[in-house]
Amino acid sequence: MPLHPLGRRIADVLELRPDAHAIEYEGQWISWRRVGDAARSIASLAGASGSVGMLLRNRPGQVAAFLGVLLGGGTVVAINPARGDERTRADIAALRLPLIIGEADDLATLVPPGTATLEISASLDGVPACGSEGSAAQPGVAVRMLTSGTTGPPKRIDLSYDMLARSVMGPDPGVAAAPTELRRGVAIVNSPLVHIGGVFRVLQCIAEARPFVLLERFELGAWADAVRRHRPRTVSLVPAALRTVLHSDLTRADLESIRAVTCGTAPLSADDADAFTDKFGIPVLTSYAATEFGGGVAGWTLADHREHWQAKRGSVGRANPGAQLRVVDDEGATLGPDRVGLLEVKPGQLGPAANWMRTTDLARIDADGFVWIVGRADQAIIRGGFKVMPDEVRVALEGHPAVAGAAVVGRPDRRLGETPVAMVQLREAASADVDTLVDYLRTRLARYEIPAEIAIVDAIPRSPSGKPDLAAVRLFFGGASEITAQRDHAR
Known part of the structure; x- marks a missing residue:
């Protein structure tokens, strides 16, 4: 049976210029031939196995194995080896999968005895040039993708x-023309393969x-070294990484090739976006995406940013081509411009027959189609009858110059029902204390919005996508934690 168009595109690109550079890893280039040989050696196994578990790390071996499963018409079941040995085991x-692919150490440590495994090397050393493209039945599910797991245990979404x-x-x-030559320029992929952002970036590079x-x-x-050497015109950074760049010693000269930064996976304040643009002269194009959508459904374009940013700052942009967005009330009735309600989406990735998908995000859409995410309905904290949006x-908190990042959750309270509590990571140790932060918040928030407790920690726990791990933050405030912290009650 013929390959799916996605598999056909992968095969065509791998054969385009086999001896040219494909992936740079730890300063060494790996050719398209080596990637292709590894992918084809796995394709037939993937087709025969169906669903294949993959211990995904950002290494060339995992990229090749991932492509091989898609060539074989199989399903990649994403497994995150960084979640901790016990949880991963x-x-x-x-999962009870017929085959697990991973590196030797991960397989030995994490996979139960008796499970069939296939060992791959991080840098594709010693991969046999064997096998062929798969001949599995017409494929359906390509990836059972892990969500970011910021509000609870990660779950898998079928893509x-x-x-x-x-x-x-x-x-x-089905009718998209395959590239006839390699694209000029080198992209930088730093999003994790175990997250939709990393899968999208890698497949985008392969498809192009x-x-x-x-x-x-x-x-x-x-x-920064990769940016200086390869001079990309666009880069993608999650908010935590963007703030790291913003508050680093990097200069405009270091990033002079970059014409735009795309930023998604978590909210980014308009102040941070503007500060980045002021420092480096680079516009920040925020976007709105989710694993369930198969990627982005709204975002800023450079043209929109030039024309509308000052009037629409803080928006996540407009609907992407093919996507539809609307805001509804609790009964499902569509709300008019600038009314806040639940956001519903028809992702373009699902095709013209897609149904409306209701999110848990509170949003408003103005008359020009720009979307603002104002909070999450499932995370609203009701403090003595007052609604607090984390x-x-x-x-x-992140507006304070000493704060590198913050995470806010609700904690049960016998008298008030729930109170907000916050975890804060400083740029430099002892550059601010809890009293300083509370005084700062008093000028920016209502009294009921100020956290009942602020913990200053060495590092905020984060998911692979770079978002704060809110489940871990809740655990921290609910009992013992291994995180070193300064904890005080806000007054």
């Missing part, structure tokens, strides 16, 4: 071949036949 045991193909090849993948630098994680020095408190 339990996850693998519960179809059609959805991913539309994300990286356009609305009609663009070589890329693969970073295991965002680290300022390695990222994102508003977080943005206020």
